Amino acid sequence: MGQPDMGASTSAIIDVRGLTKTYETGFAALKGIDLQIRRGEIFALLGPNGAGKTTLISVICGIVSPTTGTVSADGHDIRTDFRHARSIIGLVPQELTTDAFETVWATVSFSRGLFGKRANPAHIETVLRQLSLWDKKDSKIMTLSGGMKRRVLIAKALSHEPSILFLDEPTAGVDVQLRQDMWNVVRALRDSGVTIILTTHYIEEAEEMADRIGVISKGEIILVEEKAELMRKLGRKQLRLALTHPIAALPESLADFALERSADGGELVYTYDTKGPRTGITTLLGALADAGITFRDLSTHQSSLEDIFVSLVKEAT
Ligand SMILES: Nc1ncnc2c1ncn2[C@@H]1O[C@H](COP(=O)(O)OP(=O)(O)OP(=O)(O)O)[C@@H](O)[C@H]1O
Ligand SMILES: [Mg+2]
Structure with a gap:
């Protein structure tokens, strides 16, 4: 809050420059995105359906390749230094994709292994407890409710102790109580130094959680502002x-x-x-x-x- 504008790539933990993405269909989903995410902030990306939120996050996380432009995560280029960049990023995807037959414990532990990190049961236990999943650790994923599955996705994303966490519509289909619990987890993560970028359709959510808010529409960022400044305008x-x-x-x-x-x-x-x-x-x-x-x-x-x-x-x- 009240920080000077961070144009320099050194101070931004995520630095997106001139990013475009045109899908094979010829559809231009991102049309020249420049975005700097500050270390330690909660940044909310707001935009209507089809605006390009998931595409942007997928490019930053290395799941979708950009057409032009560059992205770096804590100084590591996501293309030339993919492994390192990816190892410091956690992603909670929009779509619920989980290994139905695995147990919660196995799937979260396995996820950590994918990033080449040594097993750390104590960390996995902390994460599962934080997300109120500890009593479900031996349950098969397919026996969980939708809200629980979403929390498993968060646990997976945190399994390798990332310093940057992306949450793509994390509270879609999550009840009010659970939503509050989730936000408490997210705040605790931010307090521990993790940078958080979330997308949401819920304006109240951005209002409650974010330090800064970015609005994306039709593949373009049309506004980035301190939440406090937006709230002042609301006054x-x-x-x-x-x-x-x-x-x-x-x-x-x-x-x-x-x-x-x-x-x-x-x-x-x-x-x-x-x-x-x-x-x-x-x-x-x-x-x-x-x-x-x-x-x-x-x-x-x-x-x-x-x-x-x-x-x-x-x-x-
Ligand atoms: N693999 C793909 N091939 C072609 N077009 C795609 C592909 N993925 C996404 N798109 C298109 O790109 C645009 C942006 O999609 P994206 O999923 O990034 O939007 P979004 O902002 O995340 O929307 P939502 O709020 O519905 O999740 C949409 O018009 C979508 O149809
Ligand atoms: Mg999306």
Whole structure:
């Protein structure tokens, strides 16, 4: 929070430059992505279906090859230094893919082995306990519920102690209680120094969890901002006044107010900050009365992160 912008590749733990991906079908899923993820942050990638979130994550994790551009993970190029880059990354995929006949313990332990890490039962036990899967350690995966299977995927992704964790829609289909538990695990990981990148459709989730938020639409990143800054924007509210008689122009006495006149002059819109020391509404209404402007109706409107998101995605189309 409040950190300077990190353009330098040295300070970004994930550095994506000029990344494009055109699938064999000819479909351009990523159209020139530049993105720097800061060490130790929780970054939420928001975007509608088909925006390119999974494609972007898959390229960074080395599952899908990029068409052009470069990606490095903690200084390791994902193409020329794949093994090292992949060894520091954990991925919780969007699709539930688990070995149905294996036990929880076996599948999570095996996953660690895939990264060439020496067996560490104590670590596997810690991870399973954190994810409330310890009592299921000897159960076959196919006997678990959907939410449990998703937690197994998280356990697998953490089995090799990655320093960067990608979570692709981790809470899709997970109940409210479990979602809270999951977020506690994610926060604990962040507190232990793990950098976290998650995708979500749930704006509240990004709002609750993220340090920064990125919005992707049609293969392009259209916004990256501190969550705190977005929330500050949320603090803005609009007061709409429907006038009794349309006015041709704003009187001079109202020039100092952040007022906008509608095209037909029938409405005035006043934008104010709900988090500021005063809204200025009382003064404004007094000044309107002094200017002889009366209104027949009024309403207030507060833009939500959802509004911002929807209008951004619309603008980008
Ligand atoms: N293997 C593929 N071949 C061709 N097109 C693909 C392939 N995988 C994805 N796409 C297309 O690329 C676009 C981006 O897909 P992607 O899965 O990255 O979106 P997403 O943002 O993760 O969406 P969702 O929110 O639904 O998970 C989509 O239009 C999709 O149809
Ligand atoms: Mg996806």
